[in-house]
Amino acid sequence: MRTVNVDLGERSYPIYIGSGLLSHIGQYFKDHGISLNSPLMIVTDDHVAPHYLTLLEKLLLEAGYDTVSKVVKAGETSKSLSVLEEVMTTAIEGKLDRNSTVIALGGGVVGDLAGFAAATYMRGIKFVQIPTTILAHDSSVGGKVAVNHPLAKNMIGAFHQPEMVLYDLDTLQTLPPRDVASGLSEMVKHGLIRDGDFARWCREHASELLALDPEALEYGLALGCSIKADVVSRDERENDLRAILNLGHTIGHAIEAVAGYGEYMHGEAIAIGMAGSARLAVRLGRDASIYDETVSMLQSLRLPVTMSSHLSTDDIMDAMKHDKKFREGHMLFIIPDSIGSVSIVKDIPEQLVRETIDQLREGGETHV
């Protein structure tokens, strides 16, 4: 078992990572001062619930807690204000009070939704995350919670740090393979931005990671979380440094939007985006090995590094220009300087970006 501390002053919290943690949840809750006198609410989705909800309810009951549960439909559409209202209905009917805690049992969708409910129920109550995806190692650090607006993702939200995160690796065993790879994309991203050795470790242990080997997962998730925690603790409210976490995301988000949400998983789209950033790096004069290494790392994790040929460069460029940060930064990208280190670069010539997008298309040139 490993513990990663997210250091945010008064709002600091630990992430416990290991196998078999769930069965000790009662003790963890007591250690964190979760009151026995106020009901808890578990929020989960209908893919996760059949595997773990009854177990979690039983463990909490045995520990002396009253719980109510809300199961939402799996998928991004549950991150909406109307589902939030349903979650709030469960909270009110379950008589949650200002000392109650909301528990997110699931991936990033449930984490963001339940976290926003916790941030706003009675103007803010406690929150605990029990992540069940690899991608959630990313979303469980930093306190960003949100729902989507029909016109834009994550538009309505808050910063709300959890009391603790309980990452039981056993729950990952039922995760579909594409979700596994997609989550590993964010893991290797954490290596690429701050720790080259870790990025290389991900490549070397790719088969263990893909096979959900507990030892490899424990190490990889702990290191991924601690890199993100380090960045976030230096810049909690996303003023500056935190932007480096967006490596691959400008292109990635544009690909997700143009392809239509669903064709690419988030981790897949940002893998293509990271390949694009590495291409840009080389075009801007960084060492050519950056691109080759990045691609080999992503491919070892069975992640795509090119996008479907039906996606047009014009559409991708347009989608990127809708991104306000990108627009104000005048073609701002996170660009690798080497494996494990990145810079925030502005004013990249539009022509260079276009050519890079062209090359990302399947069947495009495979070297820079």
Place this chain on the structure above:
Amino acid sequence: MRTVNVDLGERSYPIYIGSGLLSHIGQYFKDHGISLNSPLMIVTDDHVAPHYLTLLEKLLLEAGYDTVSKVVKAGETSKSLSVLEEVMTTAIEGKLDRNSTVIALGGGVVGDLAGFAAATYMRGIKFVQIPTTILAHDSSVGGKVAVNHPLAKNMIGAFHQPEMVLYDLDTLQTLPPRDVASGLSEMVKHGLIRDGDFARWCREHASELLALDPEALEYGLALGCSIKADVVSRDERENDLRAILNLGHTIGHAIEAVAGYGEYMHGEAIAIGMAGSARLAVRLGRDASIYDETVSMLQSLRLPVTMSSHLSTDDIMDAMKHDKKFREGHMLFIIPDSIGSVSIVKDIPEQLVRETIDQLREGGETHV
């Protein structure tokens, strides 16, 4: 012109109170660092808009600001998640960014709705209040913002302090008389909890206040705001002291709920509640003059001190028991010790409360 500072460390802000302030809004905005480069959003309602929206838009345009406006239906029903989503649509279509500011032009409803939109748009942007009701002197201090859930009021919200509050007394001139009296109820409440001289001043200047005399309003609103600001700055997140602001509210909320929202205005219901608390005080052994003085103050402001005879004591008792704070506190009430000072008292015998409610009914006994 008077300025009340709400002292909350980093989140401190001023409330400017006076006549003719709106015409200087451009200067106020610049002094407070409201950027010219990001669009602003004005949120108001359809009673207030015809009087002041065009003027405000024009003043901001002249000062060099881009604005978009959202006009919601007047009334409590606009404090909902679905109206929040509409407000967010306007913000997104108006291209508000992380440096934008949301302006609430209106009473407590618009303040709470727009404030919650500001608290959650892109996880929080700036907020300015331009209150146009007397009651809003209460809601503009303390940073509580919220929308309602169909099952409970103010259930979904946040703490989000404004950058500043611009209280232009000229805008109060169009306020309907019942709203005037209802707002004055919270003003005299601020006197009753912390400043007996101010409560007496309200009685002595009741006719000027009811006639919206600018000098009386300026003094009364400034003192009301500063009393609330003092309480809030000692207890920003409502842990303890802040509870005294609820004088009259336990009974008042129950009356509002049982009568059906709309029959009583909020200030009217809490006036009855304050009369009830004063009765309880005397029954608990405090000086009998507390009740007589309280009633004379409320009546001078044309506020009711008894409730309609069709409201049953059982229903009121039931409604109070739904209030969790009240329930956990075992019949907790804010009880005057003298005019200008209150205590938080627990474990008041239920029979005493029932008798007090009985006496609050129209035609009940007029003395304690």
